[in-house]
Amino acid sequence: MSVIRERRERERAQRHQLIITAARELAEAEGWEAVTTRRLAERVEYSQPVLYSHFSGKDAIVRAVAIDAFGELAAHLRRARSAGPEPRQALHAVCRAYLEFATERPALYQAMFVMPTDVKFAHAETPPPLRAAFGEFVACFRPDNARRELFAEVIWSALHGMAVLADSGRIPPDGQEERLDFLVAQLADTPN
Amino acid sequence: MSVIRERRERERAQRHQLIITAARELAEAEGWEAVTTRRLAERVEYSQPVLYSHFSGKDAIVRAVAIDAFGELAAHLRRARSAGPEPRQALHAVCRAYLEFATERPALYQAMFVMPTDVKFAHAETPPPLRAAFGEFVACFRPDNARRELFAEVIWSALHGMAVLADSGRIPPDGQEERLDFLVAQLADTPN
DNA sequence: GCAGGATAGCTAGCGTTGCTAGAGTTGCGT
DNA sequence: ACGCAACTCTAGCAACGCTAGCTATCCTGC
Numbered sequence A, B: 001m002s003v004i005r006e007r008r009e010r011e012r013a014q015r016h017q018l019i020i021t022a023a024r025e026l027a028e029a030e031g032w033e034a035v036t037t038r039r040l041a042e043r044v045e046y047s048q049p050v051l052y053s054h055f056s057g058k059d060a061i062v063r064a065v066a067i068d069a070f071g072e073l074a075a076h077l078r079r080a081r082s083a084g085p086e087p088r089q090a091l092h093a094v095c096r097a098y099l100e101f102a103t104e105r106p107a108l109y110q111a112m113f114v115m116p117t118d119v120k121f122a123h124a125e126t127p128p129p130l131r132a133a134f135g136e137f138v139a140c141f142r143p144d145n146a147r148r149e150l151f152a153e154v155i156w157s158a159l160h161g162m163a164v165l166a167d168s169g170r171i172p173p174d175g176q177e178e179r180l181d182f183l184v185a186q187l188a189d190t191p192n
Numbered sequence C: 001g002c003a004g005g006a007t008a009g010c011t012a013g014c015g016t017t018g019c020t021a022g023a024g025t026t027g028c029g030t
Numbered sequence D: 001a002c003g004c005a006a007c008t009c010t011a012g013c014a015a016c017g018c019t020a021g022c023t024a025t026c027c028t029g030c
Helices: A002-030 A037-044 A048-054 A058-083 A088-104 A106-114 A129-137 A146-168 A173-188 B001-029 B037-044 B048-054 B058-083 B085-103 B106-114 B128-138 B148-167 B173-188
Strands: none
Touching: A002 A037, A002 A048, A002 A058, A002 A106, A002 B106, A037 A048, A037 A088, A058 A088, A058 A106, A058 A129, A088 A106, A088 A146, A088 A173, A106 A146, A129 A146, A146 A173, A146 B148, A146 B173, A173 B148, A173 B173, B001 B037, B001 B048, B001 B058, B037 B048, B037 B058, B058 B085, B058 B106, B085 B106, B085 B173, B106 B148, B128 B148, B148 B173
16 A cells, blocks of 8 residues: 555656656746646646646746756856855856856746745745855855845845846846946955 | 817827826736736726727837836936935935835836836937936946946846845845945945 | 718627636555 | 545636727718
């Protein structure tokens, strides 16, 4: 009785992940507006209602994709930060890596940072990958800096603004590098 | 023949504006997801298809609301800037006014800056109100500053990031004032 | 003054969306 | 072998943006 149950739960977990990766691939290939429950169901070769036995709705699927992506972003930032040990260079590298992620994976970025979400961000039940990603910004400042979290928030906000305005064509995407240099130059030497 | 035609066109123009203000009011009261073509038609007391005789589609209505709002934002920023004549204070005031606008009129802000748009921003056919709003940021720097446009872009990006991340609950809305102070302190004294 | 034509607005409906109720089938456990 | 429980599918609902096509109205030219 227990062996069979285990196999079933294992298969179910696999299908759960299958749905997430299918949604992700579809979004990355054609954008989130192409991710409909019907197309997604067709892609995983099940009928629509099985999606709802795994997720409460489409929003929950997007959320699952986003949380996966937070882990990747954190890893990407970490790699960039550990490349240059000096704090100034580290900050620059992390910021560049962040913008890279945003432009190279626009669909994932949307799911993480612009689509409506009820994921708690600066909170007790914040998902660990999210914490880790934010922590990479914080880690660019010296631990004795009492306001490093504030700095991280502002830098992150600025990068997010640049990323999303460039993506929607509201600022010219070419100038991104120049803006990045200016931003880091101004924010790197902190008054504390 | 001509008088009647003029009256008709006048009435038509009034209805055109009526649709825009109705869409705006509905969005500000209940959010853009509540602005459906049916509800909007009901509100202006016409049937759905008349909307499409004024606008090519729902997107065009949102765009019209946004362009109206750009004028108001520009005026709001201008008022703030002319309050304190010194460049440092002016920048601070303009930035604070921008965030004010974003938090007090979230629906308008969404239409202007986050909903997909094909309005040209830094372009020849950029709508004048939009130019004016951006110009308020530029005007906070001395005219002989060759990179003032770059500065304005970065500041605007940072403010936009703060506004939108706070609105979606991704950073705590309380710390907005503190972040603003830090941002302006770091960006105000430019290296040129 | 009156027919003819353009125009304006409505009803009705199409295709698509997210989501769900209920039937039907499969397969395990006793 | 049988009954129950879990699972999956078909079919359909309400709401969405948008449009075709009929009807009525009103201006225009004779």
